[in-house]
Amino acid sequence: MSSMIEIYRASAQRKQRGLLAYIALIAVLVYVAATTTFDGYVTNILMQAVTYAVAVMGLTVVLGLCGQINLAQAAFFGLGAYAVGLGTVDYGLSYWICMGLGLIVVFAFGAFLGTSTIRLGGHYLAMVTISFQQILTLVMINWIPVTHGPDGVSRILKPNLFNTPQSYLAFCVVVLAVVGYLVWQLPSTKLGRAMRAVRDNELAAGVTGIDIQRTKVTAFAICALLGGLGGGLFAGGFSYVSPDQFSFAESIVFLTMVLLGGVASPIGAVIGTGLLILIPEWLRFLKSIPGLYLAIYGLAVILIVLFMPDGIWGFVVQQFKKLRGSLRLSAELPELTLVQTQAHADDVLVVNNLAKHFGGLKAVDDISFVVKRGSVHALIGPNGSGKTTTLNVLSGLYTPTAGAVQLDGQDITHFAPHERTASGLGRTFQNIRLFRSMTALENVIIGVERPGNPVDHAPIALEGRARSALNFVGLGDRADELVTSFSYGHQRLIEIARAVAGNPTLLLLDEPAAGLNSTEKMELRDLLKRIAAKGLTILIIDHDMTLVSEVAEHITVLNFGRRIADGDAVSVLNHPDVVTAYLGSDANAAH
């Protein structure tokens, strides 16, 4: 056993060595590119591959990390290219200024398209990006006074600093290397984790405090930005741009590249781009028949999606993982501490006359109750009594028809899910919602990263706290395994660890005992008691009367959307209306 800090230091050293090796490799490539005089044909192919790869890495971010589609990458590529082309040729601006302006324009377009469509889901985004692509092509061809129309822009200048094809190619390789490094690092940053969380499970991402909309728009804008950057480099490299280079067909080419190589990693982007630029050069004869070539691309897209969903690099990584097995770290970890923010009042949650109607159905009708600080409060009721609806209103998935909800003195009635989380609400789901492509540790780190969590947000502290939280639920030694390899009961524990690690003011548990066997239920009961002993306020919703009566001090009972009883556990469970609601009207059978 070693301390957390040592493990962290060891992994940081390993990362540093990796980075040094990467820099060395890039230095060699740059040296080769800058000193070797290739013939023009080879230089062109290399230039195309390098600039395309930058744009394809944009798709790695948006499609691979965030799970959103962009079918207009060629349009963003074209915008960047035209910015450099028109700026240097028609307006005599410096290459760098044009590049900067181009990136601003591209980013603005990306952010606009993203904000207007992303909240509506993938289909819309796909169609809108196709439309945008078509419009941009129309504008490039028809707005002749500005764009030069179908003739395109020729004699585009390279920057003075890199005036020869060799030096410019070397410059592009450096840009690609930097972009590749950033994209490689992105998944393990807060933003990258948020993107993966959104891709894996949007609902859970929202209630762990991630702003879904902003995360998606950011991913989309980054993708557009990289498209524009690649395009700007492309224009400088080829000195000539025309509308047909940035058509919808090219967007499909970009998409095929990222799919073929593998969407999950920038290495996949480089492999896919390289192959799809080289293979067509070997198969030039196909170009003699118009259409044949793209038809093969279309077929390739279908075949890849059907038979190789993770792409070439994904396939390689899978084989590698099988050989290596999983890595286990064990460390002495500090006991999980729960920090409570400054207490405002004794009432943590105040629900006032809450109602939620679906058309004529009053799922929740005029419910009021108060959850006291440090208590375990249970909300129970038979099927259809409005428990889950209440919970969904509390966590912001439904807007209430009437009434108000206060958390720690703050009115959160109209907050979005992630804003409630930021104000101190944590929750678990009846049907477990973990981020399925991530390890247990990464899932819990997202919990620690809850906005407003009053702990140290430095990477080592985040990881330490997440490991402590997993230790607390008894899964510390399996922290680095994928969540999908855990049993159902253990997944539930990870979900609880994720919520608890964020130091919520109030923990909402939606039927935590559902689907657990009797041993797991006892473990859960003990865990809840340990959480309560740390002073965390819990609101639990469950059917399991044994569990509820053992952990809850205070119980609110709902039936047909109305509150029928409220009080301390013993008196409520003996309340005649409650007995009737659960066991039917023959009260004699109750005991």
Add this chain to the structure above:
Amino acid sequence: MDMVFQLLFQGIGIGSVYALVALGFVLIFRATNVVNFAQGEFSMVAAFLMVIFSVDLEWPYWISFLLSLGGMAIYGALFNLGVYFPLRHRTYLPVIISTIGASILVSNSTLALYGPQPQVLQPLLDFPGFNIGTVYLDAQYLLIIGLTVVLVAFQYWFFEHTLLGKKLQATSQDKEMASLLGIPVATMIMLTFVYSAMIGGLAGILVAPILFVSIHMGGTIALKAFAATIIGGFGDVAGAIIGGLALGVIETFGAAYVSVPYKDGFAFLVLVAFLVFRPQGIFGERVAEKA
């Protein structure tokens, strides 16, 4: 004023085509929860089948017409088997990508076989049209509008008043429950693709004499049909029809009064306007994932 009526007539005519393709979109979306990005190619393939049968082989028009629709039925079935069915248990993203791949494959295979030259297809009817006042009613447009009305009426009857229609509806609402009730869900989805390919194909054959038969007609029509479904409210049958007609009219007026080269851009502008200001469309309701 006559100009306005003339444009209105043409707009409704071309809008009917969008409405038919949008209808096919919506049916597949409701059955599979997936947007078929190769929907426009249904129209293109049908128009090329017409060219093969009636122009190249010089077979009688009506036989060619029936053969083309039959061909579309087969095409719809193959499309389902090759592009959707193997991916039915995956998320929507792979399916979208696969239909995009299919769209590229089909349109470019056609290009490889037929070359870039647009083909000309004769109108279905011999007589050209007639005047009411100074408004000229072109026979092909009248035919399109008439057939659309008939088809919409047929579809309403079919889905509301036949057992097969009810089974299809059940499939689109809850596949698991439908299969538990003994409805062969895979067959129902197959039938949906077949039917959708046939009405998309019919739209293609009807519009071909107006637009020329080219490999680009699929993409253009699909984009507009999609815009139509958003205008009407995504997944809503009546919305698709109203949206299609509205888009046809807007576009015709836009081309006449604003700009011809950007004619195809109006669909996009209307689309974005709706997405920003009324994303649920005219008839749709907001949808949200349940906890």
